Amino acid sequence: MRNHNFAALFLTVALCIVLPHFLGGLVMATCTKDRTEHWGYVQVRPRAHMFWWHYKSPYRIHSPKKPWPIILWLQGGPGGSGTGIGNFGEMGPLDRHLNKRNFTWLRKADLLFVDNPVGTGYSFVEDKELLVTTDEESARDLTTLLIKLFNRNRTLQRSPLYIVAQSYGGKTAVTLGISALKAIKAGRLKLTLGGIALGNSWISPVDFVATWAPLLKDLSRIDNSGLKNSTRLVEKIKQQMADGQMKGATKTWGDLEQVIMETSNYVDFYNFMRDSGSKPVSMTTNELSRKTIMNTYSKNVESARFLPGIVDDLSTLMNGDIKKKLKIPKDVNWGGQSSLVFDSMSGDFMSPRINEVDELLNAGVHVTVYSGQVDLICSTKGAEAWVEKLKWKGLKTFLNMDRTPMFCGDDMETKAFTKSYKNFHFYWILKAGHFVPRDQPCVAFDMIGNITQSPVR
Structure with missing residues (x-):
């Protein structure tokens, strides 16, 4: 037992839903005794199993004018776990110590966490050859999951679905959005797509990597030598992408x-105001820490480099207490296939998804971009760069608009800026890094209420 909240987490569970589906197989869900949580596996392809976890909000309001929303959260990596990092690390009902979170997004919407692509978190494949290699394959699996969860559940169908993503999850989100729209139009998927939100999302990798060195040079974090060497590698990446050498671009x-x-000197890619790793105890331990950091950065799996100490807490929690609660198969380790997931998708890792954002905007889907001010890996400067490449007809008007400041409660310190035009919205979140809901929970809470048009204010 971790603390007094642990007992509340472990409500009696039972097999509560068995949904037959015309695509074959069963959707088997376990739920808590009070039915506020449901979870289970969907076999999205033979021997490829995707794990999902749905929290029903206790604040749910039934309103015909403003139906209660559902947020589908997609983590990054690829290989980062939404059921672990997003849930316990950012906006779920409990934090990683199993204490109640004040600014849980559950106060604004239901939450649906999915470990995607298969091989991430609790999701698994029975043969590594079944791992996805592209964003399109990942989106197809997610579309299959949505079909099996929503088509036989009228309660879910009444709630608009908002796909909210972080980091690499943004590439998946826009690809899923297009896949879902096609399935809805074809009558294969019964849901309403409310919108898509891209948090510090890896939409155009080359636009982000091109900002790293100039930004750090302006901040006195690297010198001319570092700028020169970095610029050389950025140009190499651009050439490799032009030549179709996408795996080579990922390596570079x-x-x-x-x-x-x-x-x-080891800047934190998730917050350029910090150093990576913990504070040095001695030169020896500091060097060992840095060596570990370099090894994890080379894979870009968020579950492996979330923050010093947090990854260990999450791994212990997810492979211990939570695994027992959810009755995960004994031979499935949380995040056990994450590195394989990244390696499998290395050929698509550097591919941009700007065209998909354009397609969604032109289809009338509400698209929101939000960016943490001190993030490096998906810098605000990079996000602004790819946004300016959109061909959406409303872009010029949007770019010429003034921003509106945001505050939280009675605190009159500026927390963010925002502006919107038609169905495109942008939030600049101050003093936040890569993990906006964790770094600035109050303004992120207000933002998600705006995005989902939640009836709860």
């Missing part, structure tokens, strides 16, 4: 991260 991306780390 890793080389660029190493140069940035070494010439900046």
